[in-house]
Amino acid sequence: AHQWRGVIREYAERLPVDENTRVITLGEGGTPLVHAQKLSELTGNTVYLKVEGMNPTGSFKDRGMTMAMTAAVQAGAQAVVCASTGNTSASAAAYATSAGLRCAVLVPEGKIAMGKLSQAIAHGATLLQVDGNFDDCLEIARKLNEAYPVFLVNSVNPARIEGQKTGSFEVVDALGDAPDIHILPVGNAGNISAYWKGYKEYAAPFQSATAGELPAVATKTPVMWGFQAAGAAPFVAGHPITHPETIATAIRIGNPASWDTAVAARDESGGVIEAVTDEQILDAHRWLSSKEGVFVEPGSAAGVAGLIKKHAAGEVPTGKTIVITVTGHGLKDPQWALRTEDGSDVTPVKVANDVVSVAAALGLEG
Numbered sequence: 231a232h233q234w235r236g237v238i239r240e241y242a243e244r245l246p247v248d249e250n251t252r253v254i255t256l257g258e259g260g261t262p263l264v265h266a267q268k269l270s271e272l273t274g275n276t277v278y279l280k281v282e283g284m285n286p287t288g289s290f291k292d293r294g295m296t297m298a299m300t301a302a303v304q305a306g307a308q309a310v311v312c313a314s315t316g317n318t319s320a321s322a323a324a325y326a327t328s329a330g331l332r333c334a335v336l337v338p339e340g341k342i343a344m345g346k347l348s349q350a351i352a353h354g355a356t357l358l359q360v361d362g363n364f365d366d367c368l369e370i371a372r373k374l375n376e377a378y379p380v381f382l383v384n385s386v387n388p389a390r391i392e393g394q395k396t397g398s399f400e401v402v403d404a405l406g407d408a409p410d411i412h413i414l415p416v417g418n419a420g421n422i423s424a425y426w427k428g429y430k431e432y433a434a435p436f437q438s439a440t441a442g443e444l445p446a447v448a449t450k451t452p453v454m455w456g457f458q459a460a461g462a463a464p465f466v467a468g469h470p471i472t473h474p475e476t477i478a479t480a481i482r483i484g485n486p487a488s489w490d491t492a493v494a495a496r497d498e499s500g501g502v503i504e505a506v507t508d509e510q511i512l513d514a515h516r517w518l519s520s521k522e523g524v525f526v527e528p529g530s531a532a533g534v535a536g537l538i539k540k541h542a543a544g545e546v547p548t549g550k551t552i553v554i555t556v557t558g559h560g561l562k563d564p565q566w567a568l569r570t571e572d573g574s575d576v577t578p579v580k581v582a583n584d585v586v587s588v589a590a591a592l593g594l595e596g
C-alpha cells in the first residue's frame with residue numbers, strides 16, 4: 231500500500247535536498263482537489279478547490295514549514311522564530327517539536343483565531359503577543375534573526391517558498407496539465423509567489439541538482455488571480471497599508487514581505503490582484519460550507535469571494551478550468567459559522583430526551 235510521504239520526499243528531485251538531508255515532515259501535502267459543483271454551475275467553468283485545510287496542522291503553511299524546519303536542522307539551529315497571523319505559528323510550533331527545536335512565535339495581540347493560538351501553545355512554542363500588527367511582528371522577527379542565534383521560518387526564508395511551490399505540482403499532477411486560472415487569497419504574498427514559481431518550473435525543462443534535466447510536466451502556466459481583504463489591500467492601493475483591518479485575521483497584513491515576486495506572478499501570468507470586502511468574504515465562507523461541503527476559515531474564502539465577485543461583474547470567462555486554493559481549515563476559527571447572514575447568533579434548538587419530541591422538532595410524521 232502506498233502512503234503519501236510528505237512533499238519533500240514526493241518532490242525531492244525538484245527541491246534543494248539530497249539523500250543525506252534529515253527530513254522533518256509530518257506527512258504534509260497530498261491534499262484533495264475537490265470539484266466545486268455549485269461554483270462550476272454558477273460560473274460555467276470547471277472549478278476545483280485545493281483543500282489545504284487537510285494538511286497536518288490545518289493550513290498550507292505545512293508545505294513550507296517542512297522545508298524551513300529541514301533547513302533549520304541542516305543549519306544546526308537550536309531555536310526558530312516566526313511572526314504570524316496564526317497559521318504559520320501553529321505550523322512552526324508543530325514542526326519545531328518534531329525537529330526537537332525550541333520555537334518562539336510573535337503574534338498580534340488579540341488578532342489571532344483561538345484554534346491557531348491553541349495549536350502553538352499545545353505544541354509547546356513560546357508565544358508572545360505583541361502590542362502591534364503582523365507587520366510589526368515580522369519586523370521584530372527579522373531583527374531578532376539578524377542579531378540573535380534564532381532561525382527565521384517566515385516566508386522571507388526561501389526554503390518556505392520552495393516547499394509551498396509543491397501546491398502547483400500537485401494540481402498539475404491531478405489535472406494532467408495546469409489550469410487556465412489559479413485563484414488564491416493574498417496576505418504576506420508568499421503563497422502566490424510560491425504557486426507561480428511551481429507552475430513555471432513545471433512548464434519548462436527543470437535542471438535538478440540530484441536527477442539531471444527533467445522534462446516539462448505541464449504545457450502551459452495559469453493566469454494568477456489573487457484577492458486581498460479590502461481593508462488590507464496594499465497591492466490594490468499600490469503601497470503598504472499602515473493600519474490593515476479585516477475580520478479575516480489570517481490576511482490582516484499591510485506590508486507584504488514578498489511584494490516583488492507577487493507583482494511578478496500577477497504581471498507575468500497576465501493576472502490580477504484585487505480586493506473583496508469582509509461581507510463578500512463571509513458570503514463566500516458560507517457558500518463553501520453550505521453549498522460545497524467544504525469548511526474553511528474566513529481568510530481562506532477570499533479567493534472564492536473574488537471569483538463570485540468577478541463573475542457578477544461579467545469578468546469571468548466560461549468553459550475554463552479554474553483552481554482555487556482554500557488555505558486553512560474552518561475549525562481554526564469556527565465562530566463565524568455560528569452567525570447568521572444578518573449577523574445574529576445561531577442557537578441550536580433544545581429538545582426533550584425522547585424520540586417523539588425529536589421527531590416533532592424535525593417536522594417528521596409517523
Ligand code: F0G
Nearest residue numbers: 314315317318417418419420421557558
Ligand atoms: N490564508 C490563510 C489561512 C493564511 O493563514 C494566510 C497567511 C494566507 C491565506 C495568505 O498567504 O501570506 O502567503 O499571502 N498567513 C500567514 C500566517 C501570514 O502568519 O499564518 P500569504
